Amino acid sequence: MPPPNRDDINALKQSRSVGLSYKQHPPQGPFDAIVIGSGIGGLTAAALLARYGERRVLVLERHYTAGGFTHIFHRPGYEWDVGVHYIGQVQAGERLRAIFDSITDGTLHWHPTPSVYDRIILNGKEYDFVSGRERFRERMKEYFPAERKAIDQYLKAVRGVVRSNQMFFAEKALPPVVALLAGRLLRAGFLHYARRTTAEVLHRITANRELIAVLTGQWGDYGLPPARSSFGMHAIIADHYFEGAGYPVGGAAEIARAITPAIEKTGGQILVSAEVSRILVDGSNRAVGVRMADGSEVRAGLVVSDAGASNTFERLLPPEAKGTAGFVQALKQIPPSAAHFCLYAGLRHSAAELSLDGTNLWVLPGPDHDRNVARFMASPDQPFPVLFISFPSVKDPQFELRHPGRCTIEVVALAPYEWFARWAGTAWKRRGAEYDELKESFRTRLVAELERYVPSTRGRIDYAEMSTPLSTRNFANYQHGEIYGLSASPERFQLRSLRPRTPVGNLFLTGQDVCTAGVAGAMFGGILTASAVLGRNLLSLLSGNSGRKAP
Ligand SMILES: Cc1cc2nc3c(=O)[nH]c(=O)nc-3n(C[C@H](O)[C@H](O)[C@H](O)COP(=O)(O)OP(=O)(O)OC[C@H]3O[C@@H](n4cnc5c(N)ncnc54)[C@H](O)[C@@H]3O)c2cc1C
Known part of the structure; x- marks a missing residue:
């Protein structure tokens, strides 16, 4: 080009x-x-x-x-x-x-994202997801040398999903009579995996909690932690990125x-x-x-x-x-999928000045993602169960031409719709002082998390605006602020x-x-x-x- x-x-x-x-x-x-x-x-x-x-x-x-x-x-x-x-x-x-x-x-x-497309930060320890299925396999084995067999088994199970999902989804487009006759057969292969949770499949493969936490570190990509997500969904997303990504x-x-x-x-x-x-x-x-x-x-x-x-x-x-x-x-x-906060940050510095690259960061407070979610749902002042930090201006090679000397960063976090439901009847930007206060408290926390995990941004954030589940409802019409439509549970695929x-x-x-x-x-x-x-x-x-x- x-x-x-x-x-x-x-x-x-x-x-x-x-x-x-x-x-x-x-x-x-x-x-x-x-x-x-x-x-x-x-x-x-x-x-x-x-x-x-x-x-x-x-x-x-x-x-x-x-x-x-x-x-x-x-x-x-x-x-x-x-x-x-x-x-x-x-x-x-x-x-x-x-x-x-x-x-x-x-x-x-398309512009390729860096070869490390995702970095999992678990209890402060970093694990890189490198592009190339075999490189990914080897990198995981370097991190978990005692789990070589389990890693192979995991990748085999992911492959099983990928081999069977095409027939499963193609069946949906068949004329009703054909689907009635052949549907069960066409759906069986994928459902073998999809009717089980991610946790069920992984716990059969390994007892290593840290390995499971790392392999499922992208759970925010489909919005459900391992004990509730379908392994079919997990495997489709994991495989989707194995060869890297683009923007x-x-x-x-x-x-x-x-x-x-x-x-x-x-x-x-x-x-x-x-x-x-x-x-x-x-x-x-x-x-x-x-x-x-x-x-x-x-x-x-x-x-x-x-x-x-x-x-x-x-x-x-x-x-x-x-x-x-x-x-x-x-x-x-089938409940709606997760809702979210997003901090949209703008800085009057180029990505190069801040030494940013396009690797996404997944910050996870501990190895049990389900427990982290439950803890946060019960008490919002607990650590965010997942933070996703993304650098859109670095991923787009034309951003610098449109906005010279600037860059943007996004920090996405889980946010239950229920915490905001009582303001659902109010208008955007006019939801009242209590809502603004709540929003501001999360904004401050997300800014602090960004500065913690991307230290070059410290004291340099020029603009920081927050969206809540009500923003998603307002702009995308998802009634519970859900970001992925219906939740990716085993029931959904059935x-x-x-x-x-x-x-x-x-x-x-x-x-x-x-x-x-x-x-x-x-x-x-x-x-x-x-x-x-x-x-x-x-x-x-x-x-x-x-x-x-x-x-
Ligand atoms: C924060 C976030 C991060 C994400 N990150 C990624 C990512 O990195 N990679 C990736 O692959 N996916 C990502 N996704 C998911 C991806 O964006 C969605 O799964 C996908 O874009 C959904 O497409 P859709 O066509 O199903 O629906 P939508 O994109 O939701 O479009 C539905 C449209 O219908 C419109 N609409 C609704 N009701 C009406 C009405 N009554 N009249 C007229 N119009 C109406 C809405 O306004 C909306 O524009 C992300 C999603 C979110 C929210």
Whole structure:
């Protein structure tokens, strides 16, 4: 890729938000399909429906910019990503890269994160996750020489998940009759692992608590500690990063921008500040369009929802839609995933001045992640059970061009929604003194943690803003501030109804709840949905001969 010139950079700075305003650009129908929500799952489904089905698609996004958790936001002199810190399998030749290249026509470029993509800091001791599966294996054996066999067994179990998950997820896109006949067989391999918790699988492999703590040190990537997370989810995420990771050149907002032309090519539109309040269902129990929050209606013969399973079934569908009561009941068995705080820090120093690199830091207060969580839930003044420190400005080689002499850092921590629920009815920035005080107390703590673990930032933080679970609820519409949709528990993967087709005709689900948490997981959700709609196996078509498994 040629280096950007000054004009390119200025253009990039001016046009950071993606999508047209709904108010200023009313929908120019007719549309073949409406996609509710412009997360990576919704955008992927929309782009594929356009490209492989020639569909004219309207994407409606309630936020002021498109991208869902891949969007970015600004404050004077700074910008931060929200839900993209590193994405695995985007190196040339990888399956995910082939998919990104296909829906962006190769216009999205990737910058590799350092070969140590994650550093686990456990009780002050550091363990590096190095890219390359075999290098990872050897590094773990250097840290735990007495556990060589256990490490091999662990990697074998992860491989078992990766070998079986493609059939499990592909089954979701099959026509109902075929799924009924072959479904059990196709699902069995993955469920063998996914119905067990991460802790159950690891405790069978080793009794070494420190090794288990290190191997599960990225548990924040899926939001559930080992005794509650599905080993299927753990293994998918661990494997996702084994060969290292990448970050979009120009920042996370480039993802949505690069996908947009594929949607617009067939006359589609992406409209922002466009909240859907209802999915319209006719007397034959078929989705026929949507009602907007302003009361106007847009009709189309296909509706795809990327707004999450709970929002779709509990808030957007009318109660009289048939066949959904069982679904809603089943959803109640799967709690929402974790909510979070994020400290968005800005510094008037370049990354080089502060000697920052792009390695993510996972700070864990002790080897029992479940106990750490329980302790914090019972008493908020206990240590954070996990801190994730990320350096977005270092990962994007163009950041320095847009914001010379500056850098940004994010510190993510677990934060139960319940602690903030009583302010749910208040407006953003006007939640009252008590809320502000609580928020400030956590902000101060997170700043102190950042200065402790990244000492070069000490006394140099120029700007530090906090988000709480209510920010996630406000901006992404997840009612409990959840960051990964439904929680990645063993029960979730056994819930058969989490698939693109819904009991309502012409209504399809997409995104992370259909597949798994993470940009790749939500994107595969988009592929499954487009495959189910078009009756084509787009997964095979898109991934070409990369030879890697999904997600
Ligand atoms: C703090 C954080 C860090 C993360 N880090 C990473 C990471 O490093 N790597 C990685 O791979 N993944 C990461 N993730 C996860 C990843 O970002 C998500 O799993 C993924 O982006 C979800 O995509 P989605 O399409 O399912 O939904 P979302 O991105 O949640 O999009 C759903 C969209 O629907 C919109 N919507 C909802 N209701 C309506 C309505 N009624 N009308 C119109 N629009 C509506 C929302 O506003 C939202 O834009 C992170 C997430 C968070 C929150």
